[in-house]
Amino acid sequence: MQTNNTTSLKIAAAAAASLAVMLGACSTTPEKPAATTEAAPAPAPTTTATPAKPVPGVDLTQRNAAGSPLKDPNNILSKRSVYFDYDKFNIKDEYKGVVEAHARYLRDNPGSKMMIQGNADERGSREYNVALGQRRSDAVKRALILLGARDGQIEAVSLGEEKPVCAEHAEGCWSKNRRDDMLYNGEY
Numbered sequence: 001m002q003t004n005n006t007t008s009l010k011i012a013a014a015a016a017a018s019l020a021v022m023l024g025a026c027s028t029t030p031e032k033p034a035a036t037t038e039a040a041p042a043p044a045p046t047t048t049a050t051p052a053k054p055v056p057g058v059d060l061t062q063r064n065a066a067g068s069p070l071k072d073p074n075n076i077l078s079k080r081s082v083y084f085d086y087d088k089f090n091i092k093d094e095y096k097g098v099v100e101a102h103a104r105y106l107r108d109n110p111g112s113k114m115m116i117q118g119n120a121d122e123r124g125s126r127e128y129n130v131a132l133g134q135r136r137s138d139a140v141k142r143a144l145i146l147l148g149a150r151d152g153q154i155e156a157v158s159l160g161e162e163k164p165v166c167a168e169h170a171e172g173c174w175s176k177n178r179r180d181d182m183l184y185n186g187e188y
Contacts, residue, residue, distance in 0.1 A: 069105070070184060076101040082140055082180045086121075089135040091143055099140060102182060103147030110150065113185040116140050118158040121174035126160060133158030140180045 069075045082095040091099060106112055118137030120129035137156035145151055166173035 077105055080182045082136075082182075083175065084136055084178045084180075086174075086178065087124075087132070089132065089139045091139060096143075099143050100147055103144045103149045106144060106150070106153050107148035110153070112153060114144075114149075114154050115183045115188045116154065116156045117163070117181045117183065117188075118156065119163055119177055119179050119181070120161050121177040122161045122164065122169075123174065124161075130158050130160035133160045136178075136180050140182070 070077050072078055076098060079098045082091060082098065084090075085092070102114070106114060116137040118133030118135070120132045120136075122129075124132070134156070137158060141154045141156040144154055161177070164173075164177045165179075166176045
């Protein structure tokens with residue numbers, strides 16, 4: 001009988017050892033990350049943020065002789081164009097106040113509608129200029145919506161190079177043609 005106990009102990013010890021080996025094989029150990037050829041991104045430089053310039057307020061109660069702040073030359077809403085750098089469609093800092101004022105006007109006047117006409121200078125193919133004009137008008141539309149206007153109030157179209165305000169072949173003239181014009185209902 002003693003051999004049976006010894007055999008049982010040997011079997012139990014073997015089973016325990018096998019179980020330990022199996023459990024050890026199932027354990028997960030973190031693998032080393034594969035080496036990559038890309039360099040790790042450099043940490044972003046720490047800069048102190050410059051305070052944003054305050055946006056001029058829009059007094060919707062002030063009416064001029066024509067009865068609309070949109071026509072009052074002393075009101076920021078009378079500014080209707082946003083100009084762009086060559087081959088760009090991002091809104092320059094100097095026009096962000098104008099866009100914010102028009103967004104506020106649209107938000108506060110839900111019955112108002114706007115058409116944004118994107119324009120390009122004569123350089124580039126017609127197809128390219130139409131696409132660039134559309135990207136420009138879409139950029140202003142997105143900004144207006146982010147600032148509170150509703151999507152249904154705004155239509156963004158491109159005129160490409162078809163509506164220049166200046167016909168000379170020089171940078172001073174081309175810069176006047178790279179623009180978005182904001183027109184309200186009744187003006188288009």
